[in-house]
Amino acid sequence: MKHIAKIAAVAAILLTSFTAAAAEPTSKYDPRKTIAAEQMLPRDGIDEMLAIPINETKQWLSIRGARADNPILLYIHGGPGAPMMAESWTFQRPWEDYFTVVQWDQRGSGKTFSEARRQWDPRTTVDQLVDDAEQVALYLRRHYGKQKIFLLGHSFGSILGVRLAQRHPDWFYAYIGLGQIVNGRRNEAAGYDWTLAEAKRRGDARAIKELEAIAPYPERDGTVLPKKTQIQRGWAVQYGAMLHGIAEDDESRRRSLSPAYDDYDLLSTQLGQDLSGERLWIEGMKTDFDQKTRFNCPVILMGGRYDNITATTVARAWFDTLDAPKKAFVQFDRAAHYVVNEVPGEMLIALVTQVRPLAGADLPPP
Numbered sequence: 001m002k003h004i005a006k007i008a009a010v011a012a013i014l015l016t017s018f019t020a021a022a023a024e025p026t027s028k029y030d031p032r033k034t035i036a037a038e039q040m041l042p043r044d045g046i047d048e049m050l051a052i053p054i055n056e057t058k059q060w061l062s063i064r065g066a067r068a069d070n071p072i073l074l075y076i077h078g079g080p081g082a083p084m085m086a087e088s089w090t091f092q093r094p095w096e097d098y099f100t101v102v103q104w105d106q107r108g109s110g111k112t113f114s115e116a117r118r119q120w121d122p123r124t125t126v127d128q129l130v131d132d133a134e135q136v137a138l139y140l141r142r143h144y145g146k147q148k149i150f151l152l153g154h155s156f157g158s159i160l161g162v163r164l165a166q167r168h169p170d171w172f173y174a175y176i177g178l179g180q181i182v183n184g185r186r187n188e189a190a191g192y193d194w195t196l197a198e199a200k201r202r203g204d205a206r207a208i209k210e211l212e213a214i215a216p217y218p219e220r221d222g223t224v225l226p227k228k229t230q231i232q233r234g235w236a237v238q239y240g241a242m243l244h245g246i247a248e249d250d251e252s253r254r255r256s257l258s259p260a261y262d263d264y265d266l267l268s269t270q271l272g273q274d275l276s277g278e279r280l281w282i283e284g285m286k287t288d289f290d291q292k293t294r295f296n297c298p299v300i301l302m303g304g305r306y307d308n309i310t311a312t313t314v315a316r317a318w319f320d321t322l323d324a325p326k327k328a329f330v331q332f333d334r335a336a337h338y339v340v341n342e343v344p345g346e347m348l349i350a351l352v353t354q355v356r357p358l359a360g361a362d363l364p365p366p
Contacts, residue, residue, distance in 0.1 A: 036259035039093050041066050046100055049260065051115055054135045055128070060111035061136070062088070062260055065100030069364035071150055071173065071356065072140055073099040076106075076133060076164075078155030078179070080126075080284060081276025083110035083269060086255040091340045094348050098356055099150065103260075104136050108280075113272035114265050120275050126283050130163045137164065137171055148362070150355060152176040155310055155337070159184075159287050169296035173358045174326075177301045179337055180315040184285030185222045188229070190311040192217045195236045207235045224285035226277050233309070241308035244336040295324035298358050302350060304335030304342065328354055 041047050045066045051058040062085050065072075073095070077084040085103035095101050105112040107124050140149055151172045153161020158180045165175035181187050192211070199207035214228040236242070242249045255266055301319050303312035312331065319329045330350045335342035356363070 031257055032259045035089055035257055039089060039259065041096065044068065045096070051111075052136075052139055054107075054132050054139075057107060057121065057132075058112070058115045059107065059132065059136070060085070060105045060115060062103040063100060063140075064092070064096050066097045067364060068100070068144075070098060070100050071148075071359040071362060072102060072144060072146055073150040073152060073351075073355075074102045074104065074137060074140060076104065076151070076153045076157035076160050077109070078157045079106075079109065079273055079276055080129075080156045080280040081106070081109045081113075081273040082156075082251070084154070085110055086258040086261045086265070086269060087251065087341075089258055089260070090254055091344045091347070094344070095351060098352050100144070102136075102140060104133075107132055108272045108276050110269045110272065111261065111265050114268040118268055118271055120279070124276075124279065126159065126280060126287075129280075130160050130167075133160045133164050134167065137168070141171065146362075148173045148359075150174055150176065150359075152178060153180075154340075155179040156181065156284060158310075159284055162289055162292065165295060165297055165299075166292065172297045173360075173362075174298035174300055174355060175295065176355060177299070177315070178339060179303055179307060179310040179312075180301050180318070181284075181287060181310050182289050182314050182318040184224060184287040185218045187310055187314055188218055188224050188232075188285060190314055191236060191241070191308050192232050194308040194311070195232055195239060195241070198239045199235060202239075204235075207238075211235060218285070222286075223282060226281045229281065236308055239308075240306060240336060242337045243342060244304065244306040244334065249338070289318065293318070293321045293323055295322060295327075297324070298326035299324045300328045300330065300354055302330040302332070302339065302347075304337060304339050305331055305333045306336040307339075309337040326358070330354060 046063055046068055048063040051060045075084060083105045085105055088103050092101055106129055107121060148171060151161055151165055158177045161175055161177060165172055196211045199211055210231055214231050217228050217232060218224045237249050238247045240246060255269060299322055301315055303315050305312060316329060332339050332343050332346055340347055
């Protein structure tokens with residue numbers, strides 16, 4: 001009986017402790033710290049978060065990889081002004097076993113906009129972003145002693161990616177275009193046509209009314225107005241053009257859990273994305289790569305079958321005209337625009353089997 005009484009007493013103490021712990025204010029729990037712990041790299045890996053001087057500004061990089069001798073992959077985010085550094089925790093850790101992955105918050109975006117105390121730089125243009133990307137790539141090559149790196153441009157970032165790859169083909173093992181923009185006006189027209197057709201197929205009277213009200217889209221002179229884009233995108237996202245089979249894209253929730261960002265950065269991101277859209281969208285949509293078909297480095301284009309944000313059909317037609325030392329097209333049949341999150345395993349396999357081998361003799365031993 002005494003033994004049972006002792007066990008009961010211990011159990012009571014433990015129960016009291018657990019109850020007290022459960023009663024602790026939940027505000028003390030920061031999920032970002034848990035996520036950061038789960039993203040830990042080996043001791044001999046690379047894990048750097050730093051701001052570097054780029055064209056009279058300071059711009060932030062996240063540089064992460066499990067092995068210092070792996071090839072570098074520079075990820076150029078889209079938007080404009082929509083950094084992937086804050087969302088990279090959702091998909092990137094497996095990549096880091098095969099690449100040193102660099103997330104760069106562009107001028108006017110994310111932590112770089114925080115660094116500027118949320119003051120928009122009037123020098124910010126698409127041309128300036130390409131020049132900035134050039135300096136980021138140069139820094140990585142020099143700082144890590146790499147003659148070449150991989151360059152990945154996603155969505156709006158693919159505009160910068162093509163221009164940089166064609167400017168300095170000798171810097172890159174390959175250019176990877178994910179959700180590639182080819183001709184801004186034609187890309188937007190294809191997205192609009194699909195969205196309106198889908199609204200009619202569903203019998204969505206409200207969508208049909210709103211979409212027909214913004215016609216012509218783009219404008220007759222080819223201009224793509226941001227306010228009209230917002231309407232088209234709203235319905236396209238609802239119909240699964242961003243995430244296949246999913247009617248919303250809550251990027252703010254993903255960002256809020258990022259170990260790389262604090263609350264100030266989160267607000268900077270939203271403010272910077274809004275300003276970037278207002279001030280860079282029209283310029284960016286003047287992009288026309290229809291005749292820019294010669295690459296002096298390998299090119300791999302990737303896209304989701306259901307991507308009607310940057311229509312994969314447009315990218316595929318352009319790919320067929322490309323002249324490059326090597327080229328490949330990878331289509332993900334169960335994804336739309338957000339391939340990295342929709343089919344992360346397939347994306348990883350494509351990177352490891354299609355992209356990484358292009359580093360050839362520079363690859364580390366197994």
